[in-house]
Amino acid sequence: MPRSDGPIGVFDSGLGGLSVLRHVRALLPNEDLVYVADSAYLPYGGKPPELVRERVDEIGGRLIEQGAKALVVACNTATAFGIDALRARFDLPVIGMEPGVKPAASCTQTGTIGVLATAGTLSSTRFQNLMHKHAGAARVIAQPCPGWVELVESGDWHSPAAREKLRHSLMPVLHANADVLVLGCTHFPFLRDALTGIAGLGVTIIDTGEAVARELKRRLGQAGLLAAGPAVGTIRCFTTGDIDAVRPLVAKLWGAPLTVASFR
Ligand code: DGL
Numbered sequence: 705m706p707r708s709d710g711p712i713g714v715f716d717s718g719l720g721g722l723s724v725l726r727h728v729r730a731l732l733p734n735e736d737l738v739y740v741a742d743s744a745y746l747p748y749g750g751k752p753p754e755l756v757r758e759r760v761d762e763i764g765g766r767l768i769e770q771g772a773k774a775l776v777v778a779c780n781t782a783t784a785f786g787i788d789a790l791r792a793r794f795d796l797p798v799i800g801m802e803p804g805v806k807p808a809a810s811c812t813q814t815g816t817i818g819v820l821a822t823a824g825t826l827s828s829t830r831f832q833n834l835m836h837k838h839a840g841a842a843r844v845i846a847q848p849c850p851g852w853v854e855l856v857e858s859g860d861w862h863s864p865a866a867r868e869k870l871r872h873s874l875m876p877v878l879h880a881n882a883d884v885l886v887l888g889c890t891h892f893p894f895l896r897d898a899l900t901g902i903a904g905l906g907v908t909i910i911d912t913g914e915a916v917a918r919e920l921k922r923r924l925g926q927a928g929l930l931a932a933g934p935a936v937g938t939i940r941c942f943t944t945g946d947i948d949a950v951r952p953l954v955a956k957l958w959g960a961p962l963t964v965a966s967f968r
Contacts, residue, residue, distance in 0.1 A: 706773035706796045708929045711736035711940075712920070713767030714776040717748040717759075718857050719950070720891030721778030722957045724801070727917035728776065729939065732924075736937040738767065740967050743945025747853045749822025749889070753785040756824065760786025761793070763944075763967075768794055773929050776920060777801065780821055780888050784828035797923035803831065803888030804910040806838035811908060812884045816843045818877035821888030823848040845880045849873040849889070856891040859953050861898055870895065874902055887911045894957060942967035 712732070714725050718741050725739050740763055742748075748756045760782045764775050774797040775790065777783045783800030791798045803825070808817040817839075825831055826846045835844055851869045855861040861870070877885065885907055887893055893911045900909065924930045931937065941962045943950040955961040 706927070706929055707771070708773065708931060710771045710773035711738045711938075712774050712776065713738050713740065713764070713772035714778050715740040715742065715763050715767065715782075716779040716890055717742050717782065718746040718853070718891070719743075719953055719957050720853065720856060720889065720894070721776075722954070723890050723893035723911070724776060724778035724913045724916055725939075726958070727913040728920060731917040731921055732931075732937070734933065734935055734937050735931045737939045738770075738772065739939065739941045740767065741941070741943040741945070741950060743943045743950055745944065746857065747822070748779060748781040749824045749853060751824065753824070753828070756782055756785040757789055760790055764790045764798070765793070766967075768796070774920065774924060775799070776916065778890050778916075780890065781824040784825050784830045797920065797927055797929070799916055799920045799923065801890060801912060801916060802834055803886045804912045804915070805834050805844065805886060808884040808886045808910050809838060809840045809842040812842055812882075814881045814883045815841065816845065816880055816882045817884045817886060818845045818847055818880070818882035819886045819888045820847050820849050820852075820873070820877070820892055822853070823850070825888055843880075845877050845882055847873055847877050849892075852895065853889065853891045856894045856957075857953065859956050861895055867898065867902070870898055871902055874899060878903055878907070882907070884908045884910060940965070
């Protein structure tokens with residue numbers, strides 16, 4: 705049985721999920737948070753669905769064994785391939801990510817929206833279902849963005865070479881007249897300013913991180929699992945990769961140093 709004084713487990717293939725963690729932290733400041741970056745298996749985007757499912761099962765399962773009262777699968781690719789199995793296995797709140805096609809379709813003026821995500825997410829049945837359900841009359845340009853996850857994980861997305869990589873995948877979407885861009889990968893919110901620099905301020909950018917934090921709060925409340933008391937929660941960060949390589953990047957993306965340890 706999950707306990708309300710347990711931590712919330714949040715995980716991603718790497719550090720992209722910190723873009724979701726920051727919304728969780730802002731909305732639920734007194735919750736203890738455990739973040740796991742599966743850096744040894746990054747990126748998930750081009751991996752076989754079966755492998756991604758195994759990783760989700762492994763990390764989610766271990767977080768729950770270690771006392772997590774809820775899980776946030778802070779990765780669109782992992783959600784697409786692994787969340788159903790996780791939900792079937794555990795009876796506690798398991799919140800996932802999905803590209804914000806619905807809000808995008810309701811705010812486009814040109815009738816065309818761009819979904820920026822990994823090739824894995826875009827090829828998934830879950831994404832096809834999402835489009836059928838929520839795209840309505842909008843034309844959807846589903847754009848894989850090779851190399852963008854690696855740019856974030858390298859900590860450098862401002863160099864001329866990085867900007868060229870962003871332009872390479874973004875320009876076809878802009879040329880197709882999309883006026884709304886959906887960030888369908890949790891690494892991409894870190895690229896937001898760079899993307900606005902290329903697309904211009906007339907283009908709306910949609911990130912579902914905040915909505916996911918709200919859904920998490922609602923589900924914890926419904927299950928009677930919200931932390932009691934006003935104490936500020938702890939944040940612990942783990943990686944399956946090299947902690948010395950991950951630590952400085954965590955500090956850069958989070959905006960402050962966090963302790964980083966090996967996930968075992
Ligand atoms: N951050 C992940 C997502 O939201 C994927 C990155 C990767 O390819 O590992 O899809």
